[in-house]
Amino acid sequence: MTTSESVARQGRATLGEQEAHTASLVPAELQSELLAMLQRNASAREFDDMLARVETTVHDPAQRSLLAGSIRAAVAVCEQQTLQQRRERGLLVVLESAHDLTSIRDLELVLQAIVRRARQIFSADIGYLTNFDRVRNDFYIRATEGAISERFKNVRVPPDHGICGHVLKHKTPYHSSDYLTDHGFAHEQGIDLAIKDEGVQSLLGAPLMVGNHCIGVLCICDRQPRRHAPWEVAMLSTLAAQAAVAIENARLFQEAQVALQRASDANASLHRQAEEIQTAAEAHEQMTRLVARGCSVVDILNMVASMLGVHIVRLDEAEQPTQHATVAAAHPAGDLAGDLTGLLALTEIQDQVHGALTEGRRSGRSHAVDGHTGRPELHLRVAALMGADRLLGAMVMLSDRAMSATEIRTFERGALVAGVVLLSQERSELVVSGESAAAIRALVSWQQESLAALQLRTQPLGLDLSLDPGLALRMAVLSVEDRHIEYALRRMRPAAAHGTLLEECEGFIVAICPEAAFEALQSAVQATLLPDARLGAIGVTSGTLTRVDALPDCFRALKRGIDILRALGRSHELLPEATLSMYSLLFEQRRATDVTGFIETTVGALVQHDQRRGTDLAGTLLAYLEHAQNAKATADALQIHVNTLRQRLEAIDNLLKDWRLGGRFLELHVALRMHMLRRKVHSQAPGGSAATGR
Numbered sequence: 001m002t003t004s005e006s007v008a009r010q011g012r013a014t015l016g017e018q019e020a021h022t023a024s025l026v027p028a029e030l031q032s033e034l035l036a037m038l039q040r041n042a043s044a045r046e047f048d049d050m051l052a053r054v055e056t057t058v059h060d061p062a063q064r065s066l067l068a069g070s071i072r073a074a075v076a077v078c079e080q081q082t083l084q085q086r087r088e089r090g091l092l093v094v095l096e097s098a099h100d101l102t103s104i105r106d107l108e109l110v111l112q113a114i115v116r117r118a119r120q121i122f123s124a125d126i127g128y129l130t131n132f133d134r135v136r137n138d139f140y141i142r143a144t145e146g147a148i149s150e151r152f153k154n155v156r157v158p159p160d161h162g163i164c165g166h167v168l169k170h171k172t173p174y175h176s177s178d179y180l181t182d183h184g185f186a187h188e189q190g191i192d193l194a195i196k197d198e199g200v201q202s203l204l205g206a207p208l209m210v211g212n213h214c215i216g217v218l219c220i221c222d223r224q225p226r227r228h229a230p231w232e233v234a235m236l237s238t239l240a241a242q243a244a245v246a247i248e249n250a251r252l253f254q255e256a257q258v259a260l261q262r263a264s265d266a267n268a269s270l271h272r273q274a275e276e277i278q279t280a281a282e283a284h285e286q287m288t289r290l291v292a293r294g295c296s297v298v299d300i301l302n303m304v305a306s307m308l309g310v311h312i313v314r315l316d317e318a319e320q321p322t323q324h325a326t327v328a329a330a331h332p333a334g335d336l337a338g339d340l341t342g343l344l345a346l347t348e349i350q351d352q353v354h355g356a357l358t359e360g361r362r363s364g365r366s367h368a369v370d371g372h373t374g375r376p377e378l379h380l381r382v383a384a385l386m387g388a389d390r391l392l393g394a395m396v397m398l399s400d401r402a403m404s405a406t407e408i409r410t411f412e413r414g415a416l417v418a419g420v421v422l423l424s425q426e427r428s429e430l431v432v433s434g435e436s437a438a439a440i441r442a443l444v445s446w447q448q449e450s451l452a453a454l455q456l457r458t459q460p461l462g463l464d465l466s467l468d469p470g471l472a473l474r475m476a477v478l479s480v481e482d483r484h485i486e487y488a489l490r491r492m493r494p495a496a497a498h499g500t501l502l503e504e505c506e507g508f509i510v511a512i513c514p515e516a517a518f519e520a521l522q523s524a525v526q527a528t529l530l531p532d533a534r535l536g537a538i539g540v541t542s543g544t545l546t547r548v549d550a551l552p553d554c555f556r557a558l559k560r561g562i563d564i565l566r567a568l569g570r571s572h573e574l575l576p577e578a579t580l581s582m583y584s585l586l587f588e589q590r591r592a593t594d595v596t597g598f599i600e601t602t603v604g605a606l607v608q609h610d611q612r613r614g615t616d617l618a619g620t621l622l623a624y625l626e627h628a629q630n631a632k633a634t635a636d637a638l639q640i641h642v643n644t645l646r647q648r649l650e651a652i653d654n655l656l657k658d659w660r661l662g663g664r665f666l667e668l669h670v671a672l673r674m675h676m677l678r679r680k681v682h683s684q685a686p687g688g689s690a691a692t693g694r
Contacts (some may be wrong), residue, residue: 008573019267034067034074063093105478107250111143114218114243119145121239122232124220126200129158129208130164139164139217149197161188163205164217171214173206173233177225202226206237218243242659276406283307283410287417293532293645297418297425301325301395304414308407309400311340314418315386317393318487318534319354339378340398349380356382365414366397379403383415387423433489436461437503439619440510443548444555451548462499463512465548472546474518476557476574478509478525478539479566488529488537508559512551515544523576530572538565539574602671605655618646622672625665 035045054067111129117126128144139157147153157164166174166185176182179195200221208216218240228236290299297314305312305325312325319342343349347370356367366383377400385393395415397403403411439457440450449457455465465472480488485504492509496502497517503510513521522541529537540561542554554577561580564630565573579604599607606618620638624645627633635645652659659668 032670034070042078047071047078051346064674076196076488087183107246108143110244110246112145114239114246115143115145117240118218118220118236121235122204122220123229125223126198126221127219128221129216129218130207132159132168132214139168142216147198149194152194152198152200155191155194157191158188162191163203163219167205167217168214171207171209171212173204173237175202175204175233177202177226177227179203199223204228204233204236206233208247209250210244213380215244215247217273276409277405279406280409280413283413287413291417291421295421297421298325298420300414300421304397304411304560307410308397308399308403310397312398313340313344313396315394316395316487316490317391319350319357319394320491322393339375340380340396343378343380343398344396353380353382353394353396357384357391360384360394361386361391366408366415376487381408381411381468383412385419385422386427387419392419392422392426407542433503436501437505439463440501440503440505441511443501443551444505444510446552448549448552454548461501463501463514464499470520472515472544473548473551474513474515474521474544475542475554475558476511476521476525476539477538477555477562478511478529478574479507479562480509480529480535480537482507485534491528493525495528496521506559508562510555512523525574530574533572536571538562538571540565540577540580541574542577571676599671599675600669603656603675606652607675609651609655615650617652618672618675620645621652621659621668622676625669625672 034050051068051071054064054071061379115127115129118124124146126144128141128147130139131142131158132139136156138158139159139162141153141155144153159168160166163174163176163179163185164564165633167188174184179200180187180192198221200223202222202225203219204221205217205219210220218236220236244623261554283304286303287300290303294607301312301314301323302325313321314323316322321341336385344353352369355485356369360367360382361384364379369382370378379402381397381398383395383397384391385395386480395418397411424539433459439454439461442454442457448454451465458465465473478488485507488509489502489504492502496511497520500511500513500517500521502521511521518541525537525539529535529539542557542558545551545554558577561575561577562579565571565575603618603621606621610616610618620634622635623637624631627637631645638645656668658664
């Protein structure tokens with residue numbers, strides 16, 4: 001049995017004896033008993049019982065009043081003793097918290113201990129500490145004790161709401177005996193729901209001050225109405241100050257650790273920087289020597305690829321591969337060429353390269369495309385090639401290892417030098433291009449200059465107009481969308497043979513070259529322009545020209561050929577003008593609707609029958625006309641029996657009245673040829689198929 005229980009039992013026994021001898025009690029005995037109760041720190045209920053006995057046993061009003069006053073004074077003394085004990089316990093807690101600041105290294109443990117002790121001092125239901133998040137501009141609970149609601153533990157408080165907002169604004173403690181009905185601060189629905197879930201009614205909060213800045217709030221809560229004495233507010237403020245000191249010390253300690261680590265890293269990097277500077281200087285020296293010798297972009301690519309042991313591809317401004325760096329086959333990077341070509345063919349990689357290139361134009365740095373290659377061991381990096389403020393292309397580097405900072409800077413320096421070389425080459429080509437364009441305009445003009453004057457224009461450009469025996473000229477006219485003309489020219493120029501004039505003229509791309517260079521010109525068009533779906537290129541080529549003064553007429557005829565191809569809906573084709581000359585003359589300056597109307601008016605019934613029945617009567621009639629209306633020759637050409645041919649011709653008789661009249665043969669022949677040209681376009685389109693005859 002404890003001492004307190006023994007004292008309580010003795011007190012109850014004494015009360016029982018006093019009640020049994022109520023009549024014999026005298027005021028002196030009551031005074032003695034009151035002193036004994038004070039000595040053993042009796043409970044408030046015992047003093048209430050004594051006061052009731054005095055009222056019933058002491059009949060003298062003066063003595064009764066005196067004894068009642070003594071009892072009330074004793075109660076006041078007991079309350080003062082209790083308050084003093086609570087203050088002493090609070091001071092002990094403050095000392096313990098101060099000791100924790102020096103003994104506990106873990107900040108979270110210190111804050112949790114402060115919250116727990118604050119709850120113990122005030123016998124509160126809940127204690128918690130909030131910290132102000134400067135990034136998100138709100139308060140969050142960093143340590144809590146006694147809370148059971150997850151909503152309450154995870155609530156975030158805006159800086160202008162709740163008690164936290166009030167404390168942050170005024171930097172003084174705040175007490176609320178009924179939170180949900182308190183109008184001393186701004187309420188917020190989420191906070192009120194958390195308070196309601198936890199059942200909190202009263203709340204006292206004190207600011208965590210660092211200088212003039214509030215970095216958080218220390219709070220105690222109760223689930224019933226409660227008021228706090230001034231000393232309690234002061235005690236909570238003291239604990240809050242200790243928490244602020246702990247948080248600030250932890251921040252300063254962390255900054256000191258970061259500073260020490262940075263100093264260590266800086267000291268270690270001094271040795272690396274010396275090597276990096278030497279490597280960068282060597283790379284810069286090599287690039288300078290190459291540029292001084294008048295190098296090409298390929299030379300820069302090869303040098304960077306050799307220094308870094310990587311494979312490099314240059315993309316043009318349309319992000320199409322144009323040039324590859326040559327790495328020795330024995331080099332470890334020699335087998336990366338196939339990997340890079342395969343990666344650049346993937347749509348997702350093209351999108352990533354485009355994004356990296358766009359970002360690189362803004363930042364002026366290269367950007368990695370790692371994590372998107374499908375092969376973690378491969379590292380892809382993109383750098384923009386800039387000329388003044390214009391994009392000239394890109395350098396794409398593929399390596400089988402991660403690049404160091406020095407290697408990345410070498411790659412970026414190579415891209416910078418390559419951009420300068422490209423810009424220089426472009427300016428030189430611009431001068432030549434202007435002279436070449438002027439020469440072409442002079443050659444195709446109706447007011448053509450003398451042969452001697454033209455020779456002076458073209459000879460520096462490599463085109464000889466002397467037209468010695470065996471020497472002849474060829475011309476080609478190409479049509480692409482206006483916004484793509486310059487791009488198409490840049491794609492074709494490197495593949496064109498020496499002596500070829502290739503420039504824009506009257507909205508077309510015009511090429512004039514010797515007969516010997518025509519094959520290279522055709523190959524360049526078929527390899528660079530026709531496969532590119534964005535360009536929608538079509539072209540017409542001339543026959544052999546043995547006279548310079550025939551160029552203006554030839555230019556006009558080739559433009560007519562372009563017009564007829566457009567009217568027929570043809571694209572991605574390069575055709576000889578001889579196959580289109582008759583149609584060009586007939587339908588010069590006609591629109592596609594005019595051509596369609598001519599075909600439908602002349603042989604429309606035949607075409608519609610073929611489409612409905614899946615026959616080829618139009619092809620049969622064309623073959624019949626092209627074989628001079630010879631039934632046997634036509635049947636042999638179509639590989640059918642003569643009787644079958646006659647049956648088809650009878651069907652044609654029913655569809656086309658009076659078609660056998662001699663005056664209509666030419667009209668029908670032209671309409672059928674143009675229909676076949678147009679049908680070829682549809683049959684070659686994706687999903688299209690030519691009609692088959694019966």
